Amino acid sequence: MEKIKITFPDKSVKEFDKGVTVFDVASSISSRLASDALVGKLNGKYIDMNSKIEEDGELAILTFRDEEGKMTYWHSSSHLMAHAIQTLYPEAKFGVGPPIENGFYYDFDIDTKLTEDDLIKIENKMLEIAKEKNIFSRSELSKDEAIKLFEEKGDQYKLEILSELDDNEETISIYNEGEFTDLCTGPHVPDVSKIKYVKLLSVSGSYWRGDEKNKQLQRIYGITFPKKKMLDEHLEALEEAKRRDHRKLGKELELFHITPEVGAGLPLWLPNGTILRETLENFLKEEQVKRGYQPVITPHIGNINLYKTSGHYPYYKESQFPTMTFEDSDEEYLLKPMNCPHHFKIFDSKTRSYRDLPIRYAEFGTVYRYEQSGELNGLTRVRCFSVDDSHMFVAQDQLKDEICDVIDLIQTVFSAVGFEDFTTELSFRDDDNEKYGGEIELWEQAQKDLKEAADQMNLEYTIQEGEAAFYGPKIDFIVKDALGRKWQLGTVQVDYVMPERFDLLYVGSDGERHRPVVIHRAPFGSLERFIGVLIEHFAGNFPTWLAPVQAAVIPISQNYFDYAEEVNAKLKENNIRVELDKRNEKVGFKIRDWETKKVPYMLIVGEKEQNTKTVSLRQHKIGDLGSLDLNDFIYNIVDEINSKANNNEERFSSLKKNTA
RNA sequence: GCUGACGUAGCUCAGUCGGUAGAGCACAUCCUUGGUAAGGAUGAGGUCACCGGUUCAAUCCCGGUCGUCAGCUCCA
DSSP: OOEEEEEOTTSOEEEEETTEEHHHHHHHHOHHHHHHOOEEEETTEEEOTTOEEOSOEEEEEEOTTSHHHHHHHHHHHHHHHHHHHHHHOTTOEEOOOOEETTEEEEEEEOSSOOOHHHHHHHHHHHHHHHHTTOBEEEEEEOHHHHHHHHHHHTOHHHHHHHHTOOTTTSOEEEEEETTEEEEOOOOOOSBGGGOOEEEEEEEEEEEGGGOTTSOEEEEEEEEEESSHHHHHHHHHHHHHHHHHOHHHHHHHTTOEEOOTTTOTTOOEEOHHHHHHHHHHHHHHHHHHHHTTOEEOOOOSEEEHHHHHHHTOTTTTGGGSOOOEEETTEEEEEEEOSOSHHHHHHHHTTSOEEGGGOSEEEEEEEEEEOOOOGGGOBTTTBOSEEEEEEEEEEEOGGGHHHHHHHHHHHHHHHHHHTTOOSEEEEEEEOOTTOTTOOSOHHHHHHHHHHHHHHHHHTTOOEEEEETOSBTTBOEEEEEEEOTTSOEEEEEEEEEESHHHHHTTOOEEOTTSOEEOOEEEEEESSSBHHHHHHHHHHHHTTOOOTTTOSSOEEEEESSGGGHHHHHHHHHHHHHTTOOEEEOOOSSOHHHHHHHHHHTTOSEEEEEOHHHHHHTEEEEEETTTEEEEEEEHHHHHHHHHHHHHTTOSOOTTTTHHHHHHHO
């Protein structure tokens, strides 16, 4: 028997008979691995467990613990779900059903509109089929054979996919599992019984191939696990996400309020939310002053010609509030959907010299965009929001340094609030999209500048072709919300187009007129979205410098109101946001109440504290820390606030030992 | 915008298989002056999202509108 050499990820090499299956190899290592193994990776290619290995190679045997193993598992799960749907709804036509970051989905076309209740039925059917232990078997066939097969099944969507495949280049394969056959490149887990625990999460509409001109199919999202504990943990994580949801916390902590009586997507900032927002604004303003920005203020509306000049109108007409017109005048105004034109006009208000550059105008500019109703989402997608906008007018040779400074500013902002888990995308143009204006050379220059700046600042990024703004490429900073949805926050955009359209010029050292380059940038992006994500990031437990109420003074009874007033006044003198709780309630009640309001510190004062000029300190989520000198507390909390500390767990903890 | 689900007190929710509604929390008043996560009593609070239709009668059934949620699409 001919032998082959297999190299494992730990670089060990073992010999096997030629034609050995991945499963055999796994069995030779351990029976545990043989039973956990889901898929093999031979020389970088994923293969089924029962695939025969015919030549030497590097083999990894993957289980659910591996990311790729998980993907295979969920991919197979989507087939199992499709199988269950086919059994329950024989008329079903199937679209696509891939694994995703957390689970899988399958798109299908059936006449009945499914509801959440139907999901249970499908779940049960899946578990029933899983028990049959059908194996996933692969067969390869010619395009004609495949077309014939799916014509017989009447699967028009599969036929559409097939018609676009080139069978000279790609092997066409199908996978069969029990009664269910699907066009699929694989690989799959050995048999359906590997899928043990199933939770179907939601059903919704989804356009075939993501094109709204196409028919809307139904999509079911689900997730599966080999162990019950994993499913329980996943469901618990979903519950936690619900608890962190900024829409829920925004209500509970009285940060903002959205009511249809004002308008969908038009948030009202309540006092607590306003403190949070203004604290962030002031922080950024200080940073911007250090970096040579000049504050400006512009109106909320503008003459429509501004947007005709910029090119935003009429291409984005659908996402604008309607224009304002007057009976006795031809003038038309628009609620401003962006701040750029106003800032351009400030630049253009007098002759600029190269000596003035870079010019950096900054404004927390409120803009209005008529987002589609189905897109509105708490604070993260609204119709009125404030951008921490700046437009910077620079000479070409200043561009890269300016971009670097902006990236540095965004990093400063993100690290101040403890955003560590973000991704960065460079969005470039693609050649065949007609939305992109301006000359190709300028675009290439801009993309080169951005990329060089990103590299110089050691950003780790991915490049997104065709995602650029119509006027230029950009760098976006993206974070995920509690539910795992991605939101773009900070952005830096290079723009050679608008200076042209607005005919912006400065006088160079040569006495000639030159075109500045514009950088659009916003570290927060929109205050609304940023704060929405921030609420979820901290789960409402804001660091002291951001907390709307930083400390609550709780007198034990009326007898200690005088001292409580004294403590309250002293904290106020030190600019600490403090509330004195004189309600006619017991201490336990008040503690519970302030705890649910997530206030960082509670200062409990009674006879003992009054006599010794101390406070009994209780820290949010940590509990009673014993008493300390009022002045010591003030010194520490002021230091904590001024340093914008994101973590105060250790700050007062030494006290606890003293009193224990 | 599309598909589906949902909309009952400030909040979280129950309820009515068609006969105009209820709890807990929050709020107000009173009693209680209490030492580290809910003291007690009383009270006020709702055109059951809105507009039509069916019906003797609609919060409940039907249609539309608005809004919310999930996903799709979109996102200057």
